[in-house]
Amino acid sequence: MGDTSVDHSVDMLIVGAGPAGLFGAYYAGFRGMSVALMDSLPEPGGQVTAMYPEKVIYDVAGFPAVRGRELVNALVEQVAPFNPTYLLDQQAAEIEHEPDAVLVTSAQGLKVRAKVIVITGGLGTFTPRPLPTGIEHLGRGLVYFVPRLDDYRGLDVVVVGGGDSAFDWALALEPLAKSVTVVHRRDKFRAHQHTVDRVHASSCEVLTFTEVATISGDERIEKVELVHSKTGERQVREAQAVVAALGFTADLGPLTRWGLNIDKRHIVVDTTMYTGVERIFAAGDITEYPGKVRLIATGFGEVATAVNNAAPVIDPTAKVFPGHSSDDGTV
Numbered sequence: 001m002g003d004t005s006v007d008h009s010v011d012m013l014i015v016g017a018g019p020a021g022l023f024g025a026y027y028a029g030f031r032g033m034s035v036a037l038m039d040s041l042p043e044p045g046g047q048v049t050a051m052y053p054e055k056v057i058y059d060v061a062g063f064p065a066v067r068g069r070e071l072v073n074a075l076v077e078q079v080a081p082f083n084p085t086y087l088l089d090q091q092a093a094e095i096e097h098e099p100d101a102v103l104v105t106s107a108q109g110l111k112v113r114a115k116v117i118v119i120t121g122g123l124g125t126f127t128p129r130p131l132p133t134g135i136e137h138l139g140r141g142l143v144y145f146v147p148r149l150d151d152y153r154g155l156d157v158v159v160v161g162g163g164d165s166a167f168d169w170a171l172a173l174e175p176l177a178k179s180v181t182v183v184h185r186r187d188k189f190r191a192h193q194h195t196v197d198r199v200h201a202s203s204c205e206v207l208t209f210t211e212v213a214t215i216s217g218d219e220r221i222e223k224v225e226l227v228h229s230k231t232g233e234r235q236v237r238e239a240q241a242v243v244a245a246l247g248f249t250a251d252l253g254p255l256t257r258w259g260l261n262i263d264k265r266h267i268v269v270d271t272t273m274y275t276g277v278e279r280i281f282a283a284g285d286i287t288e289y290p291g292k293v294r295l296i297a298t299g300f301g302e303v304a305t306a307v308n309n310a311a312p313v314i315d316p317t318a319k320v321f322p323g324h325s326s327d328d329g330t331v
């Protein structure tokens with residue numbers, strides 16, 4: 001680390017460990033930069049991990065069909081040889097400009113000094129819509145999204161919500177959980193009809209006009225009390241896990257105070273992905289320019305542009321063009 005006044009000192013700090021950020025970290029590593037990835041979520045993968053890890057994606061170059069979770073795993077594997085520092089559960093909050101670097105402090109108090117920042121913050125910081133009850137069980141059986149399906153093997157799981165995430169989780173958990181109960185406070189679902197039909201055809205139980213009244217258990221969740229919103233009838237179920245899939249709100253939050261040119265919740269960049277603020281580049285869903293298309297494929301291209309254009313800012317003797325990765329192998 002070398003510098004004791006900060007927690008980490010790196011060539012490049014990437015803010016946002018979604019698909020664009022992960023691929024950017026690969027490029028930074030390939031260019032010999034030390035790199036840290038900061039994300040306010042507890043897992044890498046951005047929107048893909050948080051909202052649709054079980055969906056199949058068809059428009060990522062080279063993958064005719066890839067499950068969201070598999071794409072994120074592959075991105076993590078691709079960057080692994082370069083040992084990026086993952087700073088998860090850390091929201092990039094404050095920024096200070098120094099003569100040759102930028103100092104970022106997270107909302108949790110972590111300090112990172114970087115020669116360049118690439119913001120791949122997507123929609124901004126995700127905040128899950130909370131369950132009205134049982135918040136004290138967060139991390140003890142109550143989750144907002146499911147990073148590792150395998151942790152749910154043999155459990156009784158209650159999934160709360162009526163949207164795509166709730167129904168996708170139910171379908172993904174059904175083969176390995178002991179039981180899956182979907183609880184929704186209405187009888188209409190926002191999820192695709194096809195997914196709803198598949199859940200109805202599975203062993204999942206779907207309870208409509210039902211809400212979670214209380215969650216109980218000492219170390220971990222043991223029971224969930226459900227209440228019918230029309231009849232007031234209550235029932236207590238054995239459950240060791242509750243997945244609250246009520247959606248997320250997203251907000252650029254602290255990034256709006258970094259002096260960036262923000263246009264309708266996006267950061268305006270030039271063709272090099274430079275934001276106009278010294279040492280700060282951006283890429284992926286968060287950027288704005290004429291003709292912008294918000295897709296994983298575009299984010300990959302943009303972040304390669306951002307990282308390679310940042311290289312001469314870190315080392316004035318470096319070229320923008322990185323050379324070909326295929327020249328690097330031994331085969």
Ligand SMILES: Cc1cc2nc3c(=O)[nH]c(=O)nc-3n(C[C@H](O)[C@H](O)[C@H](O)COP(=O)(O)OP(=O)(O)OC[C@H]3O[C@@H](n4cnc5c(N)ncnc54)[C@H](O)[C@@H]3O)c2cc1C
Binds near residue numbers: 294
């Ligand atoms: C349901 C759904 C289906 C989709 N299907 C497809 C598809 O089939 N094909 C396709 O190409 N695209 C699809 N997309 C869009 C695709 O997911 C996005 O284009 C992609 O995730 C953008 O990647 P990103 O890395 O730019 O940003 P994100 O994936 O949004 O990642 C940004 C990350 O930055 C973090 N972050 C933000 N602000 C901060 C901060 N201040 N500090 C720390 N961390 C921060 C966030 O927590 C997040 O993890 C879909 C989107 C959804 C919601």
